[in-house]
Amino acid sequence: MKESGSRRYFIGGAAKAAAGIAVGAAVINCARQTNAAAPFRPPGAGDEARFMSRCIRCGRCAAKCPYDSIHLLPASAGVKAGTPAIEFREKPCYLCADFPCVAACPSGALSRDVKEPEDVYLGTAAIVDTDDCLAINGLRCEICYRECPLIDKAMTIDVSLNKTTGAHAIFRPVVHKKHCVGCGLCEYVCPLDKPAIKVLPGMRGDSSAHYVEPGEEF
Amino acid sequence: MKKWLLIRRLVQLSVPALLLAPRWNEGVYFGNLSSGRLLGVEIADPLSALELTLAAGAPYMPLVTAALTILAVYTVINARVFCSWICPVGLMAEALDSIRARLGVKTVDTPLYYKYATLAFALGASAFLSVPVFTSFSPIITTGRFFYFGAAKGAVAIVAAALLADAFVARRFWCRSICPVGAFYAIFARLAPMRIRMNHGRCTGCGKCSKVCVAPEVLEAPVKFGSDVKSGECTLCMNCVDICPEKALSARPFPGRSGAAAPLEQH
Numbered sequence: 001m002k003e004s005g006s007r008r009y010f011i012g013g014a015a016k017a018a019a020g021i022a023v024g025a026a027v028i029n030c031a032r033q034t035n036a037a038a039p040f041r042p043p044g045a046g047d048e049a050r051f052m053s054r055c056i057r058c059g060r061c062a063a064k065c066p067y068d069s070i071h072l073l074p075a076s077a078g079v080k081a082g083t084p085a086i087e088f089r090e091k092p093c094y095l096c097a098d099f100p101c102v103a104a105c106p107s108g109a110l111s112r113d114v115k116e117p118e119d120v121y122l123g124t125a126a127i128v129d130t131d132d133c134l135a136i137n138g139l140r141c142e143i144c145y146r147e148c149p150l151i152d153k154a155m156t157i158d159v160s161l162n163k164t165t166g167a168h169a170i171f172r173p174v175v176h177k178k179h180c181v182g183c184g185l186c187e188y189v190c191p192l193d194k195p196a197i198k199v200l201p202g203m204r205g206d207s208s209a210h211y212v213e214p215g216e217e218f
Numbered sequence: 219m220k221k222w223l224l225i226r227r228l229v230q231l232s233v234p235a236l237l238l239a240p241r242w243n244e245g246v247y248f249g250n251l252s253s254g255r256l257l258g259v260e261i262a263d264p265l266s267a268l269e270l271t272l273a274a275g276a277p278y279m280p281l282v283t284a285a286l287t288i289l290a291v292y293t294v295i296n297a298r299v300f301c302s303w304i305c306p307v308g309l310m311a312e313a314l315d316s317i318r319a320r321l322g323v324k325t326v327d328t329p330l331y332y333k334y335a336t337l338a339f340a341l342g343a344s345a346f347l348s349v350p351v352f353t354s355f356s357p358i359i360t361t362g363r364f365f366y367f368g369a370a371k372g373a374v375a376i377v378a379a380a381l382l383a384d385a386f387v388a389r390r391f392w393c394r395s396i397c398p399v400g401a402f403y404a405i406f407a408r409l410a411p412m413r414i415r416m417n418h419g420r421c422t423g424c425g426k427c428s429k430v431c432v433a434p435e436v437l438e439a440p441v442k443f444g445s446d447v448k449s450g451e452c453t454l455c456m457n458c459v460d461i462c463p464e465k466a467l468s469a470r471p472f473p474g475r476s477g478a479a480a481p482l483e484q485h
Binding site for chain 2: 017058
């Protein structure tokens with residue numbers, strides 16, 4: 001062992017302390033990007049900042065997902081490495097009756113308040129491509145509507161006359177964001193190469209400041 | 219005869235086995251090294267639980283209970299046993315160090331107390347950023363995840379980065395000077411009853427114990443003055459007990475009849 005007074009020991013130590021500070025700064029810089037491009041999380045995660053303060057990267061939710069919908073983010077995700085995420089186009093959330101992911105979470109990152117599919121909120125589906133949506137173009141597609149686990153609540157069909165032919169109907173799928181939980185099944189089953197319907201984050205807003213529903217009071 | 223080394227290797231290798239167990243049977247073990255369920259009992263890494271408490275601004279009681287369960291078990295023995303008996307990164311570091319020693323790569327010993335700075339940083343950053351920061355970058359948790367989910371992209375890089383300096387710069391750099399988990403457990407190890415005790419009457423001062431010790435600093439006082447190993451830096455790896463030709467060292471929960479008070483006439 002070296003004497004603590006030795007010069008080489010001191011210089012070596014100082015170099016390592018500097019390296020340590022550099023690594024620390026990199027970690028902080030990495031961690032500060034917490035809210036940038038939040039991925040979709042499993043049920044019960046809630047707001048990204050709340051979720052990120054509670055997830056301890058154990059992966060038990062992903063291990064318990066019967067559909068392998070939940071994957072863990074790679075090391076390149078920086079401070080989000082090892083946290084669970086759902087990529088709807090790969091595998092959506094099937095809203096299991098018993099929410100095994102929530103039950104498996106040991107740290108409260110996935111809130112136990114989620115008991116019914118209606119309690120889930122991952123995002124809101126929206127038809128992002130009305131030009132290519134087959135149903136809107138007059139074809140009998142409506143796959144997203146048929147597959148929606150909250151059919152006739154989160155999604156309905158709006159029937160109108162097909163003006164192109166003047167003789168046929170257009171069965172246009174409509175998302176109702178009050179009820180849509182963002183499970184992503186619609187995005188998953190859309191037969192287009194680039195889905196015409198996608199789940200978007202944080203769309204559950206409140207229009208009451210601008211609009212009062214007929215029958216409601218001011 | 220390296221009796222303890224054999225037992226320790228079996229325990230160390232049982233950890234990967236436990237982490238793989240849920241692939242066949244979730245009743246034995248299910249989880250990772252940050253949180254898991256062992257034979258129906260929820261356990262959790264106390265440092266992760268503390269980081270979460272700071273990040274979330276409030277404790278999550280099921281996790282705190284799980285963390286206190288494991289901390290209670292460790293404290294009854296000696297919390298630092300995690301490092302030499304459980305931690306898979308410790309096992310890898312030991313393997314790497316034996317290769318390094320065989321290749322004759324010269325390294326230095328960096329101060330043990332650096333890792334308290336890492337611990338303070340991990341806790342401070344967790345509170346400041348509202349994220350349990352070390353859980354993201356922990357090579358231990360990353361290694362734990364590997365056994366269930368396979369190698370995630372970049373996971374090897376995290377573990378390799380932790381052990382890089384070990385091979386070329388400083389001996390067992392990660393374990394001795396960086397790891398906040400070791401620092402955290404070292405604090406609790408000070409309260410532990412189980413320690414390496416010195417029978418100074420038998421010690422010939424040959425120095426073999428210091429050569430096999432990951433933190434030979436802890437053996438200075440026992441060899442010189444015949445005291446017991448009091449430092450939280452001792453991981454109870456038992457290498458010194460195995461190597462001592464005079465059987466002067468042993469791990470006991472209480473000071474032995476021939477502890478610090480042993481006569482010095484053989485010197």
